[in-house]
Amino acid sequence: MTESPMVVVRDLTRTYDSPGGDVHALRAVSFSVPRGTIAALVGRSGSGKTTLLNCVGGLDEPTSGTVVVDDIEVTALDERARTALRRDQLAFVFQTFGLLPMLSAAENVGLPLRLRGVAPKARTERVGHLLDLVGLGAQAAQRPGELSGGQQQRVAIARALANSPRLLIADEPTGQLDAESGAGIMALLRSVVRAEGMTAIISTHDPSLQAMADHTVRLADGALV
Numbered sequence: 593m594t595e596s597p598m599v600v601v602r603d604l605t606r607t608y609d610s611p612g613g614d615v616h617a618l619r620a621v622s623f624s625v626p627r628g629t630i631a632a633l634v635g636r637s638g639s640g641k642t643t644l645l646n647c648v649g650g651l652d653e654p655t656s657g658t659v660v661v662d663d664i665e666v667t668a669l670d671e672r673a674r675t676a677l678r679r680d681q682l683a684f685v686f687q688t689f690g691l692l693p694m695l696s697a698a699e700n701v702g703l704p705l706r707l708r709g710v711a712p713k714a715r716t717e718r719v720g721h722l723l724d725l726v727g728l729g730a731q732a733a734q735r736p737g738e739l740s741g742g743q744q745q746r747v748a749i750a751r752a753l754a755n756s757p758r759l760l761i762a763d764e765p766t767g768q769l770d771a772e773s774g775a776g777i778m779a780l781l782r783s784v785v786r787a788e789g790m791t792a793i794i795s796t797h798d799p800s801l802q803a804m805a806d807h808t809v810r811l812a813d814g815a816l817v
């Protein structure tokens with residue numbers, strides 16, 4: 593029997609009401625992402641990438657269509673079940689890193705573990721391993737403001753991996769970084785996704801980053817190209 597894909601998106605449509613009339617952010621988009629692979633999501637600004645990632649990750653509800661992640665129909669879940677899915681199965685990485693400024697790198701990475709009630713000793717071990725994995729073992733005590741943009745994104749990736757997610761969703765993870773740091777983050781994402789046997793969908797504007805993905809999902813004006 594062949595394995596089901598990690599992500600199946602079918603006829604996904606998202607229309608926003610706005611004062612100027614309906615905005616068709618997604619128009620009947622269908623695609624799938626096989627397990628253990630990395631998909632690059634590309635398209636111009638406003639083409640619907642963020643909307644698509646938010647619908648896949650259960651942060652937004654589509655107007656119609658279905659999303660299945662790891663054989664669970666996300667679009668059939670209520671808010672509570674979607675929250676549980678996000679917490680237990682998914683990891684998000686955003687352009688703006690989303691770290692808590694008053695916490696050290698280690699505390700930021702350990703936060704999802706604390707929220708899940710992992711005991712302090714096990715937490716310290718896992719945080720140490722994750723910071724080593726992203727090359728920041730020596731910066732554990734530093735706060736986000738004391739780290740470069742690329743280092744902050746490494747902390748955010750380590751935090752995203754804390755709960756061993758099945759699917760990593762990254763929205764322009766290199767958008768605020770210079771080309772060199774961006775390439776470093778993309779290489780890191782690729783190696784951790786491979787090492788952990790995860791699947792990833794990563795939106796990017798950068799053609800050189802697309803080349804590192806296994807396949808490309810291209811959007812133009814809300815539709816698949």
Ligand SMILES: Nc1ncnc2c1ncn2[C@@H]1O[C@H](COP(=O)(O)OP(=O)(O)OP(=O)(O)O)[C@@H](O)[C@H]1O
Binds near residue numbers: 609617639640641
């Ligand atoms: N809450 C909203 N209300 C109304 N329109 C919205 C809303 N969110 C997004 N849109 C519109 O939907 C379309 C798709 O937006 P989206 O943010 O998904 O694009 P994007 O490809 O991620 O763009 P960028 O690369 O600039 O982040 C755009 O026309 C945008 O203006």
